Amino acid sequence: MASVASAAPPRWRRGEGLRALVWLSPWLAGVSIFFVYPLLATVYFSFHHYDLFTLEWAGLDNYRYLLRDPRVVTSARNTLWLVAVMVPVQTLFSLGLAQLVVRLKAGVGLFRTIFYLPSLVPVAAGTITFVFLMNPSTGPWNQFLALFGVTGPDWFGDPAWSKPSLTLLSVWSCGQIAVIFMAALLDVPRHLYEAAAIDGAGAWRQFRSVTLPSIAPVLMFSAVTGVIYAVQYFAQAMIASRVASGATDSPGSTFTPGYPDESLLTLPQWLFQAGFRDYQMGYACVLALVLFAASMVFTLLLLWRFRRSEGAA
Amino acid sequence: MNARRRRTLLWIAQHALAIVLALMFLAPVVFLTLTALMTDEQALTSDLWPRSWNWDNFAIVFAKSQLLRWTANTLVYAGLGTLFTLLSSVPVAYALARFRFRGRQAAFLFVVAAMMLPPQVVAVPLYLVWARLGLTDTLWPLILPMLLGDAFSIFLLRQFLVTIPREYTDAARVDGCSDLRTLLRVILPMARPAVAAVALFQFFYCWNDYYGPLLYAGVQQEGWTLSLGLATFKAFHSVQWNLTMAATLLVTAPIIIVFFFAQRVFIEGVTLTGVKG
Numbered sequence: 001m002a003s004v005a006s007a008a009p010p011r012w013r014r015g016e017g018l019r020a021l022v023w024l025s026p027w028l029a030g031v032s033i034f035f036v037y038p039l040l041a042t043v044y045f046s047f048h049h050y051d052l053f054t055l056e057w058a059g060l061d062n063y064r065y066l067l068r069d070p071r072v073v074t075s076a077r078n079t080l081w082l083v084a085v086m087v088p089v090q091t092l093f094s095l096g097l098a099q100l101v102v103r104l105k106a107g108v109g110l111f112r113t114i115f116y117l118p119s120l121v122p123v124a125a126g127t128i129t130f131v132f133l134m135n136p137s138t139g140p141w142n143q144f145l146a147l148f149g150v151t152g153p154d155w156f157g158d159p160a161w162s163k164p165s166l167t168l169l170s171v172w173s174c175g176q177i178a179v180i181f182m183a184a185l186l187d188v189p190r191h192l193y194e195a196a197a198i199d200g201a202g203a204w205r206q207f208r209s210v211t212l213p214s215i216a217p218v219l220m221f222s223a224v225t226g227v228i229y230a231v232q233y234f235a236q237a238m239i240a241s242r243v244a245s246g247a248t249d250s251p252g253s254t255f256t257p258g259y260p261d262e263s264l265l266t267l268p269q270w271l272f273q274a275g276f277r278d279y280q281m282g283y284a285c286v287l288a289l290v291l292f293a294a295s296m297v298f299t300l301l302l303l304w305r306f307r308r309s310e311g312a313a
Numbered sequence: 314m315n316a317r318r319r320r321t322l323l324w325i326a327q328h329a330l331a332i333v334l335a336l337m338f339l340a341p342v343v344f345l346t347l348t349a350l351m352t353d354e355q356a357l358t359s360d361l362w363p364r365s366w367n368w369d370n371f372a373i374v375f376a377k378s379q380l381l382r383w384t385a386n387t388l389v390y391a392g393l394g395t396l397f398t399l400l401s402s403v404p405v406a407y408a409l410a411r412f413r414f415r416g417r418q419a420a421f422l423f424v425v426a427a428m429m430l431p432p433q434v435v436a437v438p439l440y441l442v443w444a445r446l447g448l449t450d451t452l453w454p455l456i457l458p459m460l461l462g463d464a465f466s467i468f469l470l471r472q473f474l475v476t477i478p479r480e481y482t483d484a485a486r487v488d489g490c491s492d493l494r495t496l497l498r499v500i501l502p503m504a505r506p507a508v509a510a511v512a513l514f515q516f517f518y519c520w521n522d523y524y525g526p527l528l529y530a531g532v533q534q535e536g537w538t539l540s541l542g543l544a545t546f547k548a549f550h551s552v553q554w555n556l557t558m559a560a561t562l563l564v565t566a567p568i569i570i571v572f573f574f575a576q577r578v579f580i581e582g583v584t585l586t587g588v589k590g
Binding site for chain 2: 010017019020021023024027028029030031035037038039043047052089097100101104105106107111113114115116118119120121122123124125126127128129132133137138172176179180183219228232234238240242243246265268271272278284285288289292295298299303304306307
């Protein structure tokens with residue numbers, strides 16, 4: 001078989017590279033227009049002052065401002081929190097949930113549906129619901145906590161609690177990840193568990209030696225994409241800030257993102273504010289490059305993994 | 314005997330835990346619904362159960378906001394967006410999965426990279442281009458790019474297409490089928506679940522998208538989508554949590570209904586995103 005294939009390629013295989021180019025051409029055009037060009041233009045604008053009307057050379061001004069901008073430090077710190085706390089919490093909870101569901105004997109389909117559904121709720125709807133549920137004085141969540149004698153904080157109004165509140169929201173909407181984990185857990189060959197059990201391995205030992213190695217690629221994929229989404233975290237934080245503070249956001253309004261006290265400010269929001277509300281396009285481009293660099297680090301990690309698995313295939 | 318008792322206890326514990334968690338997952342939707350049916354005054358109290366069932370809150374939401382307009386805009390965005398995405402992404406995924414050419418792996422890795430690129434990175438120059446074309450304050454800057462392929466959809470389709478055994482397509486080619494005929498007659502019928510999943514994901518992505526419309530839909534409420542309108546709803550009806558909750562429910566309901574009709578497609582599609590590759 002292999003020797004036949006390595007001889008002269010069959011007639012219908014000829015010119016495959018050219019035909020591939022034809023099929024790929026719309027996408028290549030898309031990549032050039034929506035990826036390559038804007039990236040180059042972003043670099044160009046980052047050296048200019050631009051308010052939509054006048055474009056003037058700024059040299060390194062925007063970059064110098066970046067180093068002095070306290071909001072960059074704040075948003076970097078917030079993003080770091082999301083990466084260090086929210087992503088692991090969401091991933092581990094999803095894994096635990098998946099472990100539980102695949103073990104159930106009754107009602108698996110129903111439970112899976114219930115856990116999956118919240119991940120489909122539109123971000124705006126889910127965030128508003130949580131701000132309402134967790135409002136300090138009348139919200140059901142604090143009433144629930146009061147049953148146990150706990151006085152709940154002003155979740156979305158307290159800088160110390162706003163990020164944990166969004167973490168709860170992320171746990172509620174973890175269904176997508178949990179379903180992926182469920183599929184991965186079901187793919188682990190049963191006989192491995194049986195062999196481990198015969199060798200006297202307990203539940204934890206089985207998890208460490210059988211489950212974890214088998215699902216490691218899926219876990220890694222989920223964690224890395226989770227981190228990349230944390231770096232671009234925008235809608236939940238923006239909507240929570242807006243609804244909790246009661247502010248409207250229209251051009252010219254005084255709404256600054258990150259309420260309460262910039263505790264929910266992330267780089268994408270600050271970029272949006274600088275570019276599209278304050279019309280400092282040049283500076284927004286510098287922020288965009290920072291965002292690009294940050295997400296590239298994690299994307300490369302993912303690419304490296306894909307390269308490996310593709311090479312093996 | 315002892316082992317059996319332990320198994321039974323474990324069974325009970327697992328199912329009890331699942332039930333508690335399921336109740337907690339459902340609770341937000343329950344309270345959302347209950348609050349949506351309260352009067353203005355009651356929604357501001359700590360009551361959990363409506364004293365009277367105000368079904369006309371939904372009618373009031375329609376009357377007081379442009380919800381119908383937003384729904385129409387969202388349907389245009391999500392409908393055209395999904396259609397364009399399928400038309401443009403299926404051929405690309407087909408080429409990436411089936412053709413052998415130099416740079417195939419690089420092209421695939423580029424798709425993954427594009428998928429992971431935060432949309433905000435390229436926002437400024439693109440906004441300026443759309444403004445030059447006079448298309449800002451419309452949803453076209455969000456819809457038109459989908460004519461040239463969507464990275465996530467290409468990725469997902471490609472992951473599925475590589476699992477179709479080569480023998481099928483090779484046989485079709487030997488029989489003299491053109492590439493296009495092979496795609497339409499051999500590949501697409503086999504890839505129906507993946508195509509359906511991609512269509513649903515893309516539709517939901519557009520339906521839920523907040524960042525895109527915030528950037529491009531402009532300040533006029535007539536041009537907004539549901540997500541954008543909903544996020545601003547509370548600011549205009551600040552003391553009326555009941556109406557905000559009713560609007561939230563109205564925005565969420567269609568998604569839930571679609572899900573119940575297409576549950577299998579979803580679960581299979583989600584599995585595809587994580588396990589392969």
